[in-house]
Amino acid sequence: MQASNNYYLNNPMVHKDRQLAKSNTVWTRSFACNDLKPLIICRGPIRKEAMDVFDEMGIHHYGILLSEKDSITYTNALAPELRTLTDPDRVHRVPDYTGATKEERIRRIQQIIRIAYDNGYNAIFAGYGFMSEDAEMVESMEKAGLNFIGPCSFTQKSAGMKDQAKRTALETGVSVTxxxxxxxxxxxxxxxxxxxxxxxxxxxxxxxxxxxxxxxxxxxxxxxxxxxxxxxxxxxxxxxxxxxxxxxxxxxxxxxxxxxxxxxxxxxxxxxxxxxxxxxxxxxxxxxxxxxxxxxxxxxxxxxxxxxxxxxxxxxxxxxxxxxxIDTTRHQEIQVVGNGEWCMTMGGRDCSLQMHEQKLLEVSVTEEELEAAITAADAAGKPEEAEQLKKDLVILQRMEREGAVFGEAVKLDSVGTFECIVDGESHYFMEMNTRIQVEHRVTELCYKLKFTNPDDSGDYFIAESLVEVMVLLARHGKNLPKPTRILREKTSVEARMNATNQALQPHAGGVIENWSNAIIGEIRDDQGISTHNPDTDVFMKYHLAGAYDSNIALLLTTGETRLSSYQRLAEILRRTELRGKDLATNLEFHYGLVHWFIGNGINARPSTRFIVPYLTAVGLLKEQANQIDLDVAYAEIRQRYVSADSESNAAWLAALDAKKLLLIRPLERLFAEPHYMAGWLSMNKDSLNIVDGKLQWLVNPIELLDKLYHYLNMDFELGKPARYMIWDHDHEILNSAVNFYKTLNEKVDAADFPALEALLAAKKAPKGFSADEWSAIRSAHAGYFAGTEVLSVLAYIADKTGFCELSVNADLSITIPDRLTDESLQKRMAKVLVPPPAAKSDEVLAASGGMFYPREAPGMDVFVNVGDHFEAGDTLYIVEVMKMFNKVVAPFAGTIDKVLVEGDGVIIKKGQPLFKIIPDEKIIVETPEEIAEARRVKTVEFLATLK
Incomplete structure (x- = not known):
């Protein structure tokens, strides 16, 4: 079955349940919603999801509201949903969704109400967008007679505002920060x-x-x-x-x-x-x-x-x-559903893997999965892990109870999220999000809701989508009986694919020119970007405007265990091909991170402060890799073989030259993509051993090389562009080597690779082999093995950086070396991962594109004027990119000679000169020759570790 970006319309199990929902009984028919005509006033993946769910529910007369920032201002950034919604009467536009000021926000609300009146819409769907938690907006919609598909204004006021929510929590006995x-x-x-x-x-x-x-x-x-x-x-x-x-x-x-x-x-x-x-x-x-x-x-x-x-x-x-x-905290949240009278929960989500309060990877937390994991840990003889999982189960149950109590207290009449922080065995209520959340699919992939006729237990319908549940609650409210939750999958996981660079800094702009189709098991929410031209089936280029946030898509999958869900996600990320112009995404980061957890411990309990130290460790890998010259290393290894066997120079030269690119190409890819290197090292940290400064293989490097090509999605495939796969002659060499060792392992008695190496080191033929056969085998082994020493550079880099010291303990806590929490090192490694634009010594360039602001707020003084002296670390300007305001500080001390950008809210591009400056100290730039010599010295240090 071809996978699709629309889970609801293509999953056969969903269709089976939806047929029950369509069963022809008076009671089930009473919950029809096709008389709703919603206006969708949000953007991104949730807008496309709402369109799909509405169509499935028989709601076909919906409209969408586009912001000029979302669709018009940026060339080629037209909302991709218009590829399927082609009726211009159902597409409406405003300058901006919320406006820049309070007055403009009020005008925008009234404008939206007028659009709804003029076009016959009777409902509003705001998704998880900017207006979804605006109590003033919701109240205005209600007064105008519009049905808001989301929590009512009472709930918005009681729970949406953080101060009132904390007061309510204290009054209801909920633990608060x-x-x-x-x-x-x-x-x-x-x-x-x-x-x-x-x-x-x-x-x-x-x-x-x-x-x-x-x-x-x-x-x-x-x-x-x-x-x-x-x-x-x-x-x-x-x-x-x-x-x-x-x-x-x-x-x-x-x-x-x-x-x-x-x-x-x-x-x-x-x-x-x-x-x-x-x-x-x-x-x-x-x-x-x-x-x-x-x-x-x-x-x-x-x-x-x-x-x-x-x-x-x-x-x-x-x-x-x-x-x-609470810096050691984990961020967990409970999905809550209510109709204003009853309130129930649908399990939890762990959202601890985040940076700058922006979630990156979210995983389900369910009673069923935790109970199964406890059983597995007990069976594996891991008592500390089992004990921690039992504590997690108790915490989950407490949070679910409190979430239901709080939801009832604020009369929740839609879906909401009860957000908590978990510290050890304690948890604290943080806030309630009175809206559907970006990561809602993580929950709905684990549970569906069964609504049963109170008078007939055999008469029921099932809802799989939380958007569908929101519509049902908005239309039928207190007529809906309290549902029961039914397990669909024990675990699910979501990766947020964002337009960010390797240091996870927002990267505005960029054009997606090609995006591979979703694979089996992949659930992709992407705003319709990957919808092909319906006539030609060609991918249509998409310009990432980045006016509001950095999210491009949500990639999800499920599993029987957390491990299986992560493994499925890893395969999705491996096979996802996303290419374009000036395009930067966090796909590589996710691929490395998922493999870090698979390699170190899938049940690990990271805190919300894990990602920055992890990025710092990846930066150290990159820094060390930058110091190694692979060509110099391979040339030296080649020369060693020639020097050791001068009689066979020609044969060694031919063999090593034929294998050079086979061995170097995947290493170059890892060096260029340090997140890939981090994932590979995490999965293969036990493949090499370092004894007295010398490297020793514990796993056959030929097998590792074969797996590395697969890991990098460079498998040989007919018709695939050569630049993206192993070359045909290299494939023949590698395939021959893999088959050689596979056959040999079947014929000899060797428990592991070190035992096989010891066996092959002996000239005397073992039992079952003639002297000539054994001599030929040893020669073949020498030929296949020659040059593989260069692969050990990965273990060398891991050892030099202490990468594997970032590890998971028996009790599922994570050891973060102190050096990785040093703020100065963290900032330096961010620049290693993403070097700043090359600048002259007398100028400051824009580190990223976005909106340039020279002052803190309108009416305030600018940060720097011509003639001002600044110190390293002083704020020079603010850039708004992907909805976040980022202060940019001076990298060194100097004096402003000229300001090259004037005005507030001016669009700037990465690398654009912003200030001419007079530095306090002369900046010394290394010459190419000096850089090359430094790399040669470091490469020689690596070569000294080879036996």
């Missing part, structure tokens, strides 16, 4: 005093009824709400920053080794969040001095949180939370 959630109240008290709230209301002409308030905190909340409604500021962002600075000093003093997280209440997906570093990370003679230095940053961090969310305008709710940042 220690911190402060009432910064706006504290700022109000600091400015007016607790006794001055009435005067504040009067001075600002706010009509407020305090009679029902039980304490000053409630009075402050009521007063603040009135100010938001009136569109005025009774406190400013600066006031909030000062209030949080006081709280931060107290928290830093209590826990000087802890970092703290600041979060704007309306944030999500990593936006509007900043980290306050631990007090003890600052220089100072006393703890008080360190605390003061740390706390100095709080006001500016508050500003950054608000600016990033565009909630720093007059009348915006500017509340920012500060919480203890």
């Amino acid at each position: 220690p911190g402060v959630n009432n910064a706006t109240s504290l700022a109000l008290f600091a400015k007016y005093g607790k006794d001055g709230l009435d005067k504040c209301a009067a001075d600002n002409n706010l009509s407020v009824d305090f009679s029902s308030c039980k304490d000053e905190e409630e009075k402050a909340l009521v007063l603040l709400a009135a100010s938001y409604d009136a569109g005025i500021d009774i406190i400013t962002a600066a006031d909030i920053g000062l209030a949080l600075q006081v709280e931060a000093k107290r928290m830093l003093a209590e826990k000087p080794n802890n970092r703290f997280r600041l979060k704007a209440i309306a944030g999500g997906g990593g936006k509007g969040q900043r980290i306050l570093q631990a007090a003890n990370s600052y220089e100072g003679a006393t703890l008080e001095e360190k605390i003061e230095k740390a706390a100095e940053n709080v006001p500016s961090l508050v500003q950054e949180c608000l600016i990033e969310l565009k909630t720093n305008g007059v009348g915006d709710n500017k509340n920012v939370l500060i919480e203890m940042n």
